[in-house]
Amino acid sequence: MTSLIRHITVDCAEPHDPYELAEFWSQVLGFPVDPRDERGDDEVALEVPAGHPALLFLRVTGEKTVKNRVHLDLQPELPRDKEVARVVALGATVVDDRRTPNGRGWVVMADPAGNEFCIEVSAAERAALSGTNG
Known part of the structure; x- marks a missing residue:
């Protein structure tokens, strides 16, 4: 049995907002923000074509300190x-x-x-x- 990649998750630390970051990536990639997600949510996804992993933007604590x-x-x-x-x-x-x-x-x-x-x-x-x- 193998696993599928369901999401590619992108951390979003304060002061950045997951919804705003999703909007940025929506413009870069041309995929809409999931209509079920709203400003202020801790998790916001982009809608992608079936069979592809979604991009998920997740609110996290702490700043990024090293290269991805x-x-x-x-x-x-x-x-x-x-x-x-x-x-x-x-x-x-x-x-x-x-x-x-x-x-x-x-x-x-x-x-x-x-x-x-x-x-x-x-x-x-x-x-x-x-x-x-x-």
């Missing part, structure tokens, strides 16, 4: 650099820029609560790079 050991790697529809700019405009910050001169690499970002995630190149960029060396 698990994080999301996003492959955007837009070119990577345009997606980085879009997500920064939504409230994310750049933590580490790992882009390389040959067009590869990624950008380490943090959501408004400080949780890290990475933005990689888009599928189109990946296909164009597959013919290059390096």
